[in-house]
Amino acid sequence: MVGWFSGVRRQRRVAAWAAAFLLAAGVRVAPPAAGATVSRPEDMTVSGKLTATGGVTQVEGAAGGGLTPWAVIGGGGTREEVGATAFFTAVRTHDYGMNAYGALIGLWDRVELSVAQDRFDTQALGGALGLGDGYAFTNTIAGVKVRVAGNAVYDQDSWMPQLALGAQYKSNDRSSLVKALGARSGDGVDLYASATKVLLAQSLLLSGTVRLTKANQTGLLGFGGADDDYHAELEGSAALLLDRTLVAGVEYRTKPNTLARANPGLAPEDDWYDAFVAWLPGKNLAFTLAYVNLGRVVTPTRQNAVYLSLQAGF
Amino acid sequence: MPALPRRAALSLAIVLLGPLAGPLVGCASGPSADLYQTFGGQPGLVALVDDFMDGMMRDPDLRPYFVNANRPHIKAELVAQFCAILGGPCEYKGMDMKMAHARYGIGDHEFNALVQDLQDAMDLHHIPYRAQNRFLAMLAPYRDDVVHPDPPPRVRPPLTIAPDAVVVPETVPTGGPQNKPPPR
Numbered sequence: 079m080v081g082w083f084s085g086v087r088r089q090r091r092v093a094a095w096a097a098a099f100l101l102a103a104g105v106r107v108a109p110p111a112a113g114a115t116v117s118r119p120e121d122m123t124v125s126g127k128l129t130a131t132g133g134v135t136q137v138e139g140a141a142g143g144g145l146t147p148w149a150v151i152g153g154g155g156t157r158e159e160v161g162a163t164a165f166f167t168a169v170r171t172h173d174y175g176m177n178a179y180g181a182l183i184g185l186w187d188r189v190e191l192s193v194a195q196d197r198f199d200t201q202a203l204g205g206a207l208g209l210g211d212g213y214a215f216t217n218t219i220a221g222v223k224v225r226v227a228g229n230a231v232y233d234q235d236s237w238m239p240q241l242a243l244g245a246q247y248k249s250n251d252r253s254s255l256v257k258a259l260g261a262r263s264g265d266g267v268d269l270y271a272s273a274t275k276v277l278l279a280q281s282l283l284l285s286g287t288v289r290l291t292k293a294n295q296t297g298l299l300g301f302g303g304a305d306d307d308y309h310a311e312l313e314g315s316a317a318l319l320l321d322r323t324l325v326a327g328v329e330y331r332t333k334p335n336t337l338a339r340a341n342p343g344l345a346p347e348d349d350w351y352d353a354f355v356a357w358l359p360g361k362n363l364a365f366t367l368a369y370v371n372l373g374r375v376v377t378p379t380r381q382n383a384v385y386l387s388l389q390a391g392f
Numbered sequence: 393m394p395a396l397p398r399r400a401a402l403s404l405a406i407v408l409l410g411p412l413a414g415p416l417v418g419c420a421s422g423p424s425a426d427l428y429q430t431f432g433g434q435p436g437l438v439a440l441v442d443d444f445m446d447g448m449m450r451d452p453d454l455r456p457y458f459v460n461a462n463r464p465h466i467k468a469e470l471v472a473q474f475c476a477i478l479g480g481p482c483e484y485k486g487m488d489m490k491m492a493h494a495r496y497g498i499g500d501h502e503f504n505a506l507v508q509d510l511q512d513a514m515d516l517h518h519i520p521y522r523a524q525n526r527f528l529a530m531l532a533p534y535r536d537d538v539v540h541p542d543p544p545p546r547v548r549p550p551l552t553i554a555p556d557a558v559v560v561p562e563t564v565p566t567g568g569p570q571n572k573p574p575p576r
């Protein structure tokens with residue numbers, strides 16, 4: 079980001095110096111004939127992507143829906159452009175609160191680099207579990223995603239979706255606690271492949287992801303447990319494009335159940351699903367409201383959550 | 393619900409939904425006379441393309457491409473092309489899309505800007521969003537012909553003809569030759 083901005087600035091500065099030099103030397107530079115140069119603009123452009131086609135940001139920081147990554151590259155830039163977005167997401171269940179925030183940059187509609195932090199607050203339940211009121215787990219996630227083929231929006235004459243491969247490195251700040259609970263590690267790497275297709279004639283978006291993961295509750299409870307193997311999990315989104323700024327859909331994300339098999343004191347881990355409405359009033363702004371079912375998290379209570387997310391691009 | 397059946401159901405849904413979604417709602421895609429009527433037939437398309445071109449001329453991303461072009465001609469070709477795409481009784485006889493656009497070094501930024509100006513024009517003409525998308529779905533494949541395979545981010549390819557060599561009036565002067573049948 080910083081490098082890119084200063085690059086632009088440097089170019090302008092050089093141009094200014096060159097102009098000053100030429101003027102001083104008494105050289106008159108003829109301006110190009112008006113209209114004789116029709117092509118891409120001289121200056122770097124940004125945010126050329128069609129509104130809503132970059133998705134919003136999922137809880138682990140990748141561009142996608144709310145829970146699952148999509149194969150799209152975030153940041154709002156086209157293949158000639160570089161762009162960035164930041165997000166803040168608040169999830170509230172009866173017992174827990176989670177805040178997620180982070181930022182990503184999209185490079186030339188090809189590569190996406192992201193960082194995010196998920197802070198899971200046990201609130202009063204932490205006290206009841208003997209951890210202390212408001213005990214929190216923080217998961218820091220660094221992600222990379224590469225578009226390998228296709229274009230979700232343009233390829234309307236074929237079934238070929240946009241395909242991307244991604245990885246998310248996650249590190250939990252409560253390593254010793256999650257290990258005491260039975261996890262094998264406090265950090266891990268998820269690998270995923272996503273396929274996303276906009277069926278424009280049907281105003282429909284479909285996306286599926288296969289994720290290889292060892293993470294318990296996305297890594298908030300560490301990695302591994304009864305085994306230390308990668309589990310293949312499926313995630314999917316289906317969304318309707320209601321108008322140019324409104325998208326509504328559902329998502330489902332399967333999860334492994336590794337930690338509870340190692341520690342019978344914990345409730346089994348459930349799949350997550352949600353129903354969302356995203357409003358994208360401008361190219362660089364998105365609000366998402368969702369109902370999320372997190373299933374059982376540590377205790378046998380099913381956690382119904384309200385999910386609110388704000389994403390801004392620049 | 394036990395985890396396994398649910399998971400199996402999901403994988404089934406993901407595997408099936410893709411291929412099925414098309415045929416299931418397939419009746420809503422492709423050209424059809426009703427779509428042409430939704431766009432108001434020939435008069436509707438002429439009015440739409442007028443506003444579309446006006447919008448592009450106000451769009452700093454696109455104005456440079458059209459300011460010295462033969463806009464009345466492009467508009468006529470666009471009407472014929474849109475009409476044919478929408479299933480109307482027309483045939484597009486203009487230039488091949490690749491031929492018409494190759495030399496401009498058009499990028500996705502400009503292509504998307506054009507799509508958005510078209511959406512604005514369609515909104516102005518109260519064309520329902522889903523009908524807009526059915527139309528855009530048929531336009532989208534042109535993207536590969538319109539944009540430059542490897543758009544030079546800054547380089548401007550030279551034009552073969554100086555585009556300001558001919559100044560084309562926006563409208564045909566009134567009182568000019570008219571296509572009236574000769575009086576009997």
Ligand code: HEM
Nearest residue numbers: 457461466469470473486487492498502503506531534538
């Ligand atoms: C789906 C997208 C597009 C379609 C269907 C389309 C269609 C057309 C048509 C039918 C013509 C007239 C061809 C003829 O004279 O026979 C034309 C010409 C032209 N188009 Fe496009 N166009 C598209 C995108 C664009 C974009 C993104 C730009 C610029 C950023 C652009 C710039 C031009 C220019 C400058 C001409 C005049 C060509 C010339 O006479 O040299 N078009 N287009």
